[in-house]
Amino acid sequence: MASRRSSLGNGKSGPTTQIVLLGTGTPRPDPEQSGPATAILVNGTPYLVDFGPGVVRRAAAAYQKGIPGFGPGVVKLRTVFLTHLHADHTAGYPDLILTPWIMGRKEPLEVYGPKGLNDMTRHVLAAWKVDIENRVNGVDKLPAAGCGVNVHEITPGTIYKDQNVCVTAFRVRHGELKNSFGFRFETPDKTIVISGDTAPTETLIENCNRCHVLIHEAYSQKTYKEVSRRWQTYRRNYHTSSKELALLAARTKPELLIIYHRSNPGASITLPTSETALLEEIRGAYKGNVIVGHDLDVF
Numbered sequence: 340m341a342s343r344r345s346s347l348g349n350g351k352s353g354p355t356t357q358i359v360l361l362g363t364g365t366p367r368p369d370p371e372q373s374g375p376a377t378a379i380l381v382n383g384t385p386y387l388v389d390f391g392p393g394v395v396r397r398a399a400a401a402y403q404k405g406i407p408g409f410g411p412g413v414v415k416l417r418t419v420f421l422t423h424l425h426a427d428h429t430a431g432y433p434d435l436i437l438t439p440w441i442m443g444r445k446e447p448l449e450v451y452g453p454k455g456l457n458d459m460t461r462h463v464l465a466a467w468k469v470d471i472e473n474r475v476n477g478v479d480k481l482p483a484a485g486c487g488v489n490v491h492e493i494t495p496g497t498i499y500k501d502q503n504v505c506v507t508a509f510r511v512r513h514g515e516l517k518n519s520f521g522f523r524f525e526t527p528d529k530t531i532v533i534s535g536d537t538a539p540t541e542t543l544i545e546n547c548n549r550c551h552v553l554i555h556e557a558y559s560q561k562t563y564k565e566v567s568r569r570w571q572t573y574r575r576n577y578h579t580s581s582k583e584l585a586l587l588a589a590r591t592k593p594e595l596l597i598i599y600h601r602s603n604p605g606a607s608i609t610l611p612t613s614e615t616a617l618l619e620e621i622r623g624a625y626k627g628n629v630i631v632g633h634d635l636d637v638f
């Protein structure tokens with residue numbers, strides 16, 4: 340395939356980009372799958388997409404596993420992108436703001452996300468007012484700037500650029516949540532597209548066109564017929580079936596397709612989301628390289 344190398348190259352040889360899956364789950368509180376959170380590290384600098392529950396502890400686990408870029412106590416995680424405001428993607432927010440600060444982060448977070456993020460941030464900081472005031476004014480004397488958040492509410496287009504990465508946001512199709520985004524990361528050696536939560540959408544296909552890595556959500560087609568009509572409608576409007584993802588991947592031809600946020604909305608809580616069934620369904624209609632992602636996988 341044609342090289343996707345961008346103009347951001349630093350002249351060094353060898354890979355500079357790593358993907359670390361910090362959370363591959365859904366709202367379901369599965370101990371094996373934290374809430375959605377994906378880190379992309381470029382030249383050792385971490386960039387985070389989404390902050391589902393468990394995000395800080397998973398990042399600490401990745402650090403312990405040998406990914407130094409997060410820093411001890413996750414203090415180096417400073418640049419963050421949010422796909423949409425659903426709780427499974429945001430319930431780790433106070434943890435992300437406060438815990439690395441308590442562990443030593445001195446600078447504010449920079450967070451890029453949909454309209455409404457400003458309000459959410461303000462409310463989180465207000466909710467933890469007593470703790471913040473105590474740590475700033477008490478014996479700890481933590482720097483107030485370290486628990487600050489600079490919020491950047493985004494619209495489609497280029498939303499971030501530095502020496503490591505250029506990030507493009509594009510709108511996706513997630514039911515009534517009009518401000519739902521997917522992201523395209525262009526680094527010196529990789530183009531990575533993250534779907535966020537979405538039903539099949541042309542904007543993703545345009546942005547992923549022969550990208551290196553597509554990280555995409557999916558639900559199993561097998562369980563679709565077993566859920567109520569209301570849940571079938573929900574699935575069609577909010578999420579992507581295995582069959583739809585296979586067709587989408589066949590059109591965009593990523594070098595690697597990673598499935599995350601695998602779900603069976605509307606199905607019984609006791610029904611496990613079968614990894615094998617999902618892979619079989621996709622491989623039935625797509626011959627490219629596809630895997631199911633797990634928490635703390637590194638690519």
Ligand SMILES: [Zn+2]
Binds near residue numbers: 427
């Ligand atoms: Zn979700």
Ligand SMILES: [Zn+2]
Binds near residue numbers: 423425513536
């Ligand atoms: Zn969602």
